[in-house]
Structure formats: C-alpha cells, structure tokens
Amino acid sequence: MLTSTVCAAVSAAGLAVAALTAYRKRFLAAMRIAAFALIPIGLAMTGIIDWITGLVLKPTVWAGFGLLALSVVLFMIGRAVERRRGGVGSRKERRAAASARGAAVSPGASAPSLGAGRTAAGSAGPAKGKTAPEDDFSDIEAILKKHGI
Template sequence: MLTSTVCAAVSAAGLGIAALTAYRKRFLAATRIAAFSLIPIGLVMTGVIDWLTGIVFKPTVWAGFGLLALSAVLFMVSRGVERRRGGIGGRKERKSAAAAKPDAVAPAASAPSLGAGRAPAKAKAPQGRDSAPKDDFSDIEAILKKHGI
C-alpha cells in the first residue's frame, strides 16, 4: 500500500514537471518526461511492484540468493583447483598417457625424399651479367625436359 502511494506521487510529480517543460515550449522534452513519469503508476497497476516487494522483503528469497551465490563460489573454487592440478586426472595420468602413445607408423615420412644416393643440387653463383640469364633459362629447360615438354 505504501509503495503504491509513493509510485503515484512520483508519477504526479513527473507529470507536473512535464507540464512546466511544455509551458516553456520544449514539447519533445516534455513528452519524454511524461513517458518516464507514467512508468511507476503503470507498474503499480500491473502488480509488478507488489511482486517485487514480495521478493525483496521475504527472508527465504534472500536465503535462496545466498545458496545460489555459495554454489557459484564452490564451482569456481573447484575449477581453480582442477586447473592447478593440471586437469581432471592430474599430471601423473598425462605423463603415463604420453608414455603409452605408440610411435609414428613411418617416423621418416615427413623428411623430404631425395632419392637413392642423390645429394641436393647446389645453385651455381653467376659469374657475370651475361651468365645470369643463361643459368636461369637452363634450369627452366631442365625442368621442362624432365616433364617431357
């Protein structure tokens, strides 16, 4: 009952301020003030204010919020301990799992294949201006011949 009276008084005061603002020829601002001042009385009429006061003034509701907060704190503490230990199983299980991993099927498979007994070709340093284009084209010709072009 007291909250309804307070909300009605706030709405009446807001509408009064809106009327003064409209008198000063600031109609857009007066419209906004009137819209905001009608919110409290609208909340009283819909019953939202009674619902909110029922929540705020009940000790069981606050006990429920306390239990939710305690649950969140326990969850965060357990996650912190889990991270500190290194996961759910701990470091010992990770080490044993890493030791039990089988080796790769072909350990040298990622190494580039050079062929049997072949060494990588080294590029010759050009000796002058005339030899540089000749060396470039000879490499290209060798590649084309290799592919049958």
Template sequence: MLTSTVCAAVSAAGLGIAALTAYRKRFLAATRIAAFSLIPIGLVMTGVIDWVTNIVFKPTVWAGFGVLALSFVLFSVSRVVERRRGGIGSRKERKAAAAATPDAVAPAASVPSLGAGRGAGRPAAKGKTGQGKGGAPKDDFSDIEAILKKHGI
C-alpha cells in the same frame, strides 16, 4: 498499499515536471519525461510492484539468493583450483595416459610390408640402402632430416 501511494506520487511529480518542460516549449524533452513518469503507476496497475515487494521484504528470499551466491563462489573457486593444479584433462594427465597406453599387439607385423613396399614402388634415395645394421629398416626420420638440411632448416 504504501508502495502504490509512493509510485502514484512519483508519477504525479514526473507529469508535473513534464508539464513545466512543455510550457518552456521543450516538447521532445517533455514527452520523454512524461513517458518515464508513467512507468511507476503502470507497474502498480499490472501488479509487478506487489510481486517485487513480496520478494524484497521476505528474508527467506534473501537467504535463497545468498545460498545461490555461495554456490556460485564455491563452483568458481573449485574451477580455479582445478586449473592451477592441472586437474581433470590436464596436460600431465594426458601425457601420463599416452605413456601408459600399450603399444600395438604385434609391432613387427607391419615391418615386412613397409620394407617390401618401399623397394618395389620407388627406388631408394642416393647413398641409402634402406637397411641399417642387422637388417632392420632405417629410421623414418632420416628422410625428413635430409629434406630439412637441404632447405637449410
């Protein structure tokens, strides 16, 4: 009831100021003032003011907002701490998981096919035999190193 009276008084004062502004021949400003002054009485008529006052003046509602704020703060702090420590999904964990991953079941199974394919499809580069000590294929990075040296990198 009190809120309805206050809103009606604010609207009446706003309309009075709009009338004075219109009297001074500032019609555009008077129209804006009148529009803003009608908002409080419109809110009272639609029932929004009663709903807002029920929210504002109930302690349980404020306690609920406090609990929500506390929840948000705790969540944010936990995320910050997790990132600083390198928590779930961090680089350290991913590297450790990659290192712990077992190699292929039979890593030597593809060696003959690579050796045969290299010699049959294209000739070996100058000065390279394709075989290192003991008959094992040379390091694959040697080709890349040669290309980088050629370009001065």
C-alpha cells in the same frame, strides 16, 4: 499498498513537471518527461512493483541467494583442489592426449597450399613488384622509429 502510493506520487510529480515544460513551449521535452513519468504508475498497476518489493524484502529470498553463492564457491574450490591433486583432466593426461593428437596429423598438413601444378621445390621466388616478408617488417620498423615507438 505503500509502493503503489509512492509510484502514483512520483508519476503525478513527473506529469506536473511535464506540464510546466509544455507551458514553456518545449513540447518535445515535455512529451519525453511525461513518458518517463508514466512508467512508475504503469509498473504499479501491472503488479511488477509488488513482485519486486516482495522479492527484495523477503529474508528467505536473500537466504536462497546466499545458498546459491555458497554452492558456487564450493564448486570452484573443489575444482581447484582437483586440479592440484592431478585428478580428472590432470596435466599428465592432457600432455598424453596432446602428444597422441600430434602424432595423428601428417607433417605436411600444416604447409600452405602452393596452387595447382606447383611444388615446394619448383616454385619460383616472390613475384615481381612484391617484397619479401623481411622487407615488410623493415618498413614497419622504419615507421615505428619515425614516430618514436
């Protein structure tokens, strides 16, 4: 009941400010102020304000939030201890899985595609007009030196 009264008072004050603003021929600003002024009374009439105040002012709700926070902290501590001990997902198991995964891939699988009919040994050098990657980096280095970086 008190929250509804406060919301009504805030809305009335906002509408008064909007009326004064409209009196000064600033209609667009007055419309915006009136829109904002109607929000508190609208929330009070829908019952959202009572729900929020009931949520915030109940000690059992805060105790529930505290228990949820405690459970998250305990879960994180358990995961940290498990990793230190070498439990599920230990470093040894991860290294073994990575080495098994690496052996399954063929050595040429990560080589770039050279296009149809071209092989690594038979490919020509860089095309005319294009520079090698080393030249690109020297250009970048020159630009950085020019700017003092």
